Amino acid sequence: MNLTDSRKNAMKHGKLTSIFMFFLFSCGNAAFANADFPSPSSSNLLSTAESELQYDVLVIDLQGKPVKNVVVEFHSTSPILPSTEKSATMDQVEQQFTPHILAIEKGTVVNFPNSDNIKHHIYSFSKAKSFEQGLYQGMQATPILFDKHGIVDLGCNIHDWMLGYIYVANSRYFAKTNELGKVVLSIPISIDSVSIWHPRMQEKTKRVVTMTKDSQTQFSFQLQNAMLEDTEGYEDLSLDAY
Amino acid sequence: MLTNSLFIILLFAIFTGQAKAQIHHQTTGIVQAGYVASDNQKSFLNKGTGVLRHDENSFILQQAVLQVDSTWTSSLSSKLVLNAYTDGDQNFAPSQVQLKYQPITNTDIKYKLRVGMFYPELSVENTDTGWLSPDTYTQSAINSWFGEELRIFGIEASLFKSGRRSASPWSWDARMGLYKGNDPIGTLIAWRGFALHDRQSLFDERVEFAPYPFVVSDQGINHPSWLEPFHELDGRIGAYLGVHLSYLRRTEFKYYRYDNFADPNAVNSQRLYAWRTKFHSLAVNHQLNKNWQVKSQLLQGSTLMGNYFVHVDYFAGFLQSSYSFSTTSKVTARLDVFDVSERDDIPEDVNTSFGHAITLNYQYIINQHWRIGSEIHFNKNAALNRESLGITPHQYEKQWLLIIDYRF
Numbered sequence: 001m002n003l004t005d006s007r008k009n010a011m012k013h014g015k016l017t018s019i020f021m022f023f024l025f026s027c028g029n030a031a032f033a034n035a036d037f038p039s040p041s042s043s044n045l046l047s048t049a050e051s052e053l054q055y056d057v058l059v060i061d062l063q064g065k066p067v068k069n070v071v072v073e074f075h076s077t078s079p080i081l082p083s084t085e086k087s088a089t090m091d092q093v094e095q096q097f098t099p100h101i102l103a104i105e106k107g108t109v110v111n112f113p114n115s116d117n118i119k120h121h122i123y124s125f126s127k128a129k130s131f132e133q134g135l136y137q138g139m140q141a142t143p144i145l146f147d148k149h150g151i152v153d154l155g156c157n158i159h160d161w162m163l164g165y166i167y168v169a170n171s172r173y174f175a176k177t178n179e180l181g182k183v184v185l186s187i188p189i190s191i192d193s194v195s196i197w198h199p200r201m202q203e204k205t206k207r208v209v210t211m212t213k214d215s216q217t218q219f220s221f222q223l224q225n226a227m228l229e230d231t232e233g234y235e236d237l238s239l240d241a242y
Numbered sequence: 243m244l245t246n247s248l249f250i251i252l253l254f255a256i257f258t259g260q261a262k263a264q265i266h267h268q269t270t271g272i273v274q275a276g277y278v279a280s281d282n283q284k285s286f287l288n289k290g291t292g293v294l295r296h297d298e299n300s301f302i303l304q305q306a307v308l309q310v311d312s313t314w315t316s317s318l319s320s321k322l323v324l325n326a327y328t329d330g331d332q333n334f335a336p337s338q339v340q341l342k343y344q345p346i347t348n349t350d351i352k353y354k355l356r357v358g359m360f361y362p363e364l365s366v367e368n369t370d371t372g373w374l375s376p377d378t379y380t381q382s383a384i385n386s387w388f389g390e391e392l393r394i395f396g397i398e399a400s401l402f403k404s405g406r407r408s409a410s411p412w413s414w415d416a417r418m419g420l421y422k423g424n425d426p427i428g429t430l431i432a433w434r435g436f437a438l439h440d441r442q443s444l445f446d447e448r449v450e451f452a453p454y455p456f457v458v459s460d461q462g463i464n465h466p467s468w469l470e471p472f473h474e475l476d477g478r479i480g481a482y483l484g485v486h487l488s489y490l491r492r493t494e495f496k497y498y499r500y501d502n503f504a505d506p507n508a509v510n511s512q513r514l515y516a517w518r519t520k521f522h523s524l525a526v527n528h529q530l531n532k533n534w535q536v537k538s539q540l541l542q543g544s545t546l547m548g549n550y551f552v553h554v555d556y557f558a559g560f561l562q563s564s565y566s567f568s569t570t571s572k573v574t575a576r577l578d579v580f581d582v583s584e585r586d587d588i589p590e591d592v593n594t595s596f597g598h599a600i601t602l603n604y605q606y607i608i609n610q611h612w613r614i615g616s617e618i619h620f621n622k623n624a625a626l627n628r629e630s631l632g633i634t635p636h637q638y639e640k641q642w643l644l645i646i647d648y649r650f
Contacts, residue, residue, distance in 0.1 A: 119268060121316065125348040132316055132346055134264055157316075157346045160404040161413065161491055200409060228409035233490040237529040240369040240376055 057183040057219040059196055062226050066181025070198040071103045074173040074191045082107055083172045087143070089113065090154070090164060092120050092135060096235050097154055097164025101199070105172045109143045121157040128152050128168050151197065161234050165199050194219050200228040266313045269650075270371050274304035274379070276645035283639050286434050287329050287441065289467065291452045291628050293597070293621060294380070294639050295329065295439035303328050304379060304645055305440065307372035317345040321360075323372045325444055335444035337393075338373065350403055357397045359445065359472075361388065362419060362482055364498040366527035366537050367562070371649075373442060377537075377572070378603040379643050380619045382560040383436040383580040384523070384541045390430055390443050391471040392500075394482075396421025405488070415486040425475040425504045428517035428545030429465075432552050433457055435595030435625045436580035443471055455630050456590040463551055463591060465513050475516040476508035496525040506546045519545040521556075537562045544585070553586040554593045570607040576600070580623075592630070597623025605647075613647035 059070045086108035091098045093115045104110065114120055114135040123132040128150025135141050146152065146168045156162035167174070173191075175183040202225040278300060284290025285297040296302065306326035313319050323338040340358030347353075361373055365385050370376040373389065381389065402415035430437070434451045443449055448468050456462035480502035488494045500523070504516035521543025528536045540559045546552070562576035581596040599622070605615035621639040628635045 119266075119311065119313070121313075121346070123346045134266060134313055134316075136266055136268060139266075155407070157344060160352070160402065161406050163404075163406045229411070231406050231409055231411055231490070233411060233492065234406050236490070236492070237532065238491045239366075239494055239527050239529050239535070 052186045052188045053191070053217055054184060054186045055191065055194070055217050055219070057177070057185075057194060057196070057221070059177050059181045059198075059221045059223070061223050064222070066177070066179070067198060067223070067227070068177050068179050068181060069101050070177040070181070070183075070196050070201075071101065071167040071169075072175055072177060072183045072185075073167075073169045073171075073195050073197070074185065074187055075170065075193040075195065076173075076189050076191050078189045080171040080173070080189060087111065090166065091115050092122075092156075092162075094238060095120075095156075095159045095162060097162055100163075100232075100235070101165045101167065101176065103167040103169060103174050103176055104146060105174070106149050106168050106170055107145070107147055108168070109145050110166065111143045112141050114139075114141070119158065120162070122154055122162075123157055124152050124154055126150065126152040129166070132157075153199075163234075167197060196221050198227070200230065202226065202228060264313060264316065268311045269308065270311070271306075271308045271650050272371050272374065273306050273648045274645050276302060276304060276643060278302050278644075279642040281640050283637055286430075286437060286451050287449075289450050289452055291434065291625060291631065291633055292637070292639060293435065293437035293439075293623055294619070294641050295437075295441050296641060304643070305372070305374060307374065309371050318343055320358075325372065325442060327441065327444075330441055330443075331448040331450070332444040332446070335447065337442050337444050339445075350408060351401055352403070354400045354402070355397065359393055359395050360398070361392065362394055362398070362484060362498055362500070363417075363486075364388070364484060364496055364500075364523045364525060366494065366496060366525040366539065367560075374440065377562065377564050377574040377605075378576060378601050379440055379615070379617050379645055380438050380601050380641065381440050382539065382562070382576065383438050383558045383578045383599070384539050384560065386438050386440070387431055387436055387558075389440070390437070390449055391424075391427040391469075393424060393443070393472055394419050394421045395423035395472065395474075396480075402486075405490075411490045413486075413488045415484075417484045417486075419482045419484075421480050421482075421502075422478075423472050423474040424480060424502050425508065425516035426469045426471050426473055426514050427502060428519035428547070428554075429469040429471070429515075431556055431582055431595075432517070432545055432547065432554050432593050433627065435582050435623065436556075436558055436597070438578060438599055438601075438619070438621060446470070446472070452631060454591075454627050463548070465515065469514060470512075473510065473514055475510050475514065476505035478503050478505060478516075480504070492529050494527045496523070498523045500543075506548055509548075515547045517545045517547045517552075519543065533566050535564045535566075537564075550586050551588060552591060552593060553584075555583045555585055557581045557583075572605050574601075574603040574605075576603075592627040595623065595625035595627075597621060599623075611649055613649070615643075615645045615647060617641075617643045617645070619643075 057072045059067045088104045089111045090102050120135040128148045129152045149170045152166040154164040278296045280296040283292035285292045308324045310322045320341045325337045326334045338360050340356050340360040342356040344354035367375050367385050398419040400417035405413040448470050450468045453467035482500040484498040486496050501520035504518045506518045508516035523541050525539040538561045542557050544555045558580040560578045564574040566572045578599040584593045601619045603617040607613050619641045624636045626635050
């Protein structure tokens with residue numbers, strides 16, 4: 001079976017299960033894909049439901065344990081219409097960026113509210129977006145447009161332990177892995193490659209690992225290098241401090 | 243020195259190219275008022291030998307603090323803390339004024355500078371607005387003393403590294419301060435001994451203590467029965483070093499070495515002396531879980547005045563634990579021990595004092611603005627120089643506070 005045949009088979013399989021896939025995506029997407037980034041809208045899916053394919057991605061670490069919060073992005077050479085009215089929120093809660101990792105589509109406007117009763121001064125030196133902004137109690141900060149694909153590292157100049165990331169995806173087809181290290185996403189166009197990213201990954205290809213297999217709908221990534229130490233403990237407890 | 247430091251920091255802010263017009267001011271405040279039931283041991287604030295702030299049953303204004311945090315540029319900010327009191331010498335004055343320069347840099351190790359009148363950040367207890375404690379109204383012996391006599395009039399430089407950015411649970415901060423104007427520090431604990439309260443000394447304030455005969459006599463030391471703790475008397479520059487080490491945000495250690503390098507023979511026209519005061523301070527703050535928090539601090543040091551007129555060693559420590567029943571309800575218990583030991587050979591001037599205290603506090607947060615709290619404090623202490631005033635050296639002091647707390 002050559003690559004073209006396998007793709008045809010996959011598409012045929014997609015047609016047979018398209019209705020099932022639609023319901024699966026509509027009902028189950030929230031469980032798999034994180035709610036803090038825009039998902040493909042139902043209207044878009046309806047119009048293309050017949051050609052949808054379900055993609056399953058699993059990410060495990062060197063020891064075979066699932067890795068959660070990995071951003072999985074699906075790439076295609078086919079044109080993908082961008083979503084309209086894209087906005088997302090990166091909040092400041094108890095002196096932490098919430099969520100720790102925000103995945104958005106390129107062209108998304110991100111709001112930075114401050115749910116704390118103290119001021120923050122957030123910044124980024126990243127190529128994808130370099131900015132700084134004071135966030136004051138009771139004041140609405142100007143939303144920021146993220147129009148360049150890449151990874152944005154966020155910090156706070158007042159609370160040095162605050163660390164957050166915004167992953168700016170090229171298209172609307174991305175998700176974060178759940179507690180089981182899985183992403184399940186139905187996509188109405190053909191996918192050429194899948195990349196994964198997590199801030200603690202130490203792969204040789206640095207921050208993005210890409211796997212390209214035409215017609216494949218099951219992707220299993222095992223990290224080849226140990227991840228950096230998990231410092232989620234920074235968000236577990238918080239001492240009162242100056 | 244202050245003017246020069248301020249000028250340097252302003253130049254930094256202007257020429258680093260990060261200065262942007264984003265001026266913002268945020269004002270916060272705390273007003274604590276209530277009722278105190280106290281024994282009749284006359285407070286040092288009223289020229290007695292009692293080590294607590296209150297000495298009669300009465301309605302009180304415990305605290306009135308206004309803090310203004312201003313952002314001038316992305317790198318430059320300031321803090322002004324104004325306090326109002328109905329007791330003591332000054333009724334309304336600043337307790338802290340500082341300008342901070344902290345550039346936004348993309349380096350692993352960052353730096354910050356601050357200049358002004360401020361506390362070294364050696365306390366894990368005084369983390370609330372205006373250097374108050376979020377846990378108790380009567381503060382530990384160590385930090386009550388710092389509130390009375392310690393203030394930096396100078397500049398502090400810090401290097402620090404966040405562990406989180408390098409995926410490490412450990413973060414550190416190393417800092418050094420240079421200052422003038424804290425020469426009389428040590429006077430109070432040498433003669434009165436340690437006290438426990440939340441009455442901070444304000445800018446240019448005078449702090450009273452009992453008129454011990456040998457201290458105030460022309461035939462004795464000839465020192466007034468008060469001090470102004472922030473005077474510069476000898477022209478020398480004092481210094482401190484501090485190291486903060488944190489594990490996640492769960493545990494924090496703070497070690498400080500303070501030495502004012504004062505000339506103990508320097509004396510001014512008011513007969514205030516420079517006291518060569520130096521100490522080690524080690525503090526730890528540990529969050530056991532979401533409910534339990536433990537704080538502790540140890541202080542060990544010495545102070546010397548004149549040609550060995552007064553020379554004492556001192557030690558103090560506290561162990562405090564807080565339990566939060568919920569996000570609105572918290573109980574705190576603290577045990578204090580404190581000791582001042584004589585080292586000089588002048589028998590007429592007795593400096594030995596010691597004691598221990600237990601503080602139990604309960605606070606309930608009603609809403610964003612209002613809290614209510616109650617505290618009992620038991621304090622067994624001895625100051626041998628009380629005999630010179632006809633007062634029994636050993637005293638058992640008690641205090642009960644009921645406080646309404648308003649925040650904005």
